[in-house]
Amino acid sequence: MKILTTSIFLLGAAISGAFLPATRTQQAPKLADDEIASVAVVANQNDIDFANIALKKSTDPSIVEFATTMQRDHKAVIDEAVALVTKLKVTPKDNALSKSLKADAVKTQQSLNAKSGAAFNKAYIDNEVAYHKSVIGAVETILIPQAKNAELKSLLQQVLPTLKTHLEHAEMVQKNFGK
Amino acid sequence: MKSPIMTRGDRLILVFPLFLVLACNYDEPKYQPKTYTVRIEQMKFQPDNLTVHAGDTVVWINNDLVAHNVTQVPDASWQSPTLSKGQSWKRAVDKSDDYFCSIHRVMKGKLMVP
Numbered sequence: 001m002k003i004l005t006t007s008i009f010l011l012g013a014a015i016s017g018a019f020l021p022a023t024r025t026q027q028a029p030k031l032a033d034d035e036i037a038s039v040a041v042v043a044n045q046n047d048i049d050f051a052n053i054a055l056k057k058s059t060d061p062s063i064v065e066f067a068t069t070m071q072r073d074h075k076a077v078i079d080e081a082v083a084l085v086t087k088l089k090v091t092p093k094d095n096a097l098s099k100s101l102k103a104d105a106v107k108t109q110q111s112l113n114a115k116s117g118a119a120f121n122k123a124y125i126d127n128e129v130a131y132h133k134s135v136i137g138a139v140e141t142i143l144i145p146q147a148k149n150a151e152l153k154s155l156l157q158q159v160l161p162t163l164k165t166h167l168e169h170a171e172m173v174q175k176n177f178g179k
Numbered sequence: 180m181k182s183p184i185m186t187r188g189d190r191l192i193l194v195f196p197l198f199l200v201l202a203c204n205y206d207e208p209k210y211q212p213k214t215y216t217v218r219i220e221q222m223k224f225q226p227d228n229l230t231v232h233a234g235d236t237v238v239w240i241n242n243d244l245v246a247h248n249v250t251q252v253p254d255a256s257w258q259s260p261t262l263s264k265g266q267s268w269k270r271a272v273d274k275s276d277d278y279f280c281s282i283h284r285v286m287k288g289k290l291m292v293p
Contacts, residue, residue, distance in 0.1 A: 069282050073245040076264075080244050161221040162245055168285045 028142050029097055033149050037085050038092035039101065040143065040156065043135050044074040044081070046105040050131070053112050054124045062173045063121050066128070070166065077159055084155055097138075122177040129174055132167040139163065214238060214269075217288065219247050219262070219280075224288035231272050233292050240267040247286070252277040 031039065047070050054067035085092060092098075108127060115123050139160055147153040212234040218225045219241045231237065239249050241262040249259040249268060258281070259268035272290055280286040 072282070076245045158221075158244055161223075162243070165222040165283050165285055169283060172285065 028146075029095075031095060031097070031142065031146050032093070033088075033147060033152055034085075034090050034093040035095040035098070036143050036147050036152065036156075037081060037090060038094055038098040039138070040081050040159075041078055041092055042098045042101045042105075043138075044078045046101060046108075047128075047131065048074045048078075049105060049109060050112065050124065050127065053109060054120075057112075057116060057120050058124065060121050062176055063124060066125070066169060066173050069169070070128070073162055073166070077162065080155060084151055088149060088151065090149075118177070125170060125174045125177055128170040129167065132163055132170060136160065136163045136167060210234070212236065212271075216240060218242055219286075222283060222286060224249075224278075224280075224286060227288045228291065229289070230291040230293065233273050234271065236269050236271050237290065238267055238269040241265065246282060247280045248282055249278055249288075250281040252279055252287075255281070 051067040051070040051074075054063055055071070058064060058067070112120065112123060112127070139156055144153060144156045144160070147156055210232060212232070214236045215229060215231055215238070217229060217237060217239045219239060220243060222243060224239070229237065239259065239262070241247050241264060244264055246261050246263050248261050249270075251257045257270065257276075259270075261282070262268055272292060275292045276290050278288050278290070
């Protein structure tokens with residue numbers, strides 16, 4: 001079963017300009033740099049949490065390999081983000097998008113934890129494909145355009161090819177589990 | 180009485196050792212091995228297709244945020260250690276090979292030795 005979380009919907013809707021909790025206008029949410037930093041950290045941490053579940057529940061080599069890569073890469077991105085905000089003396093600030101991402105990750109984790117075997121593998125990799133598509137969209141259309149600090153913008157631009165490679169890798173694995 | 184002018188045989192006797200000396204001292208110009216760099220940037224090997232001579236050295240340097248490796252395809256007959264950001268690894272090339280990053284299976288490269 002495809003797991004499409006509320007966060008993914010939120011990101012997708014925000015990208016399309018349809019979701020605007022604060023203003024209800026036809027524009028993407030406006031984020032300050034400290035809020036962008038928070039969204040970036042939460043989005044990466046969520047995928048580490050999904051990977052941790054996969055590493056506990058799956059023995060499929062392609063799932064284990066992919067989850068290990070997600071754990072390693074997203075930790076590296078968080079480490080870079082933390083180093084940057086420390087240097088810039090910025091404290092990541094919770095906002096509607098980051099809160100929704102966190103809340104929805106909990107639901108996704110509950111859904112993944114309720115599955116096992118082949119059903120788990122398919123649910124995990126389907127979620128990875130959907131999640132990366134949404135995060136890529138958000139980074140391209142919200143986070144990069146709205147980032148004001150040049151170093152923060154540059155970090156987000158460097159992360160984008162990593163996310164796209166993850167998506168390509170996830171789609172390759174997904175083929176083994178019947179899309 | 181012998182003529183003071185050297186005969187053809189005399190000249191050969193004199194020239195042959197000189198030829199031998201020259202022949203022994205003549206070296207083929209040796210190929211000077213070169214070093215090439217493949218940058219790992221934006222989740223790609225750049226260049227992803229590199230032509231080198233046998234004996235040349237290739238250095239892979241990871242400029243990405245995330246770790247990579249360089250693994251021969253299809254049987255991992257050679258493989259770099261995991262390269263964190265800023266780390267590099269080099270290898271003397273002896274034959275054509277395909278390679279990839281086994282951490283990110285979609286990242287591929289090729290070494291061509293004509």
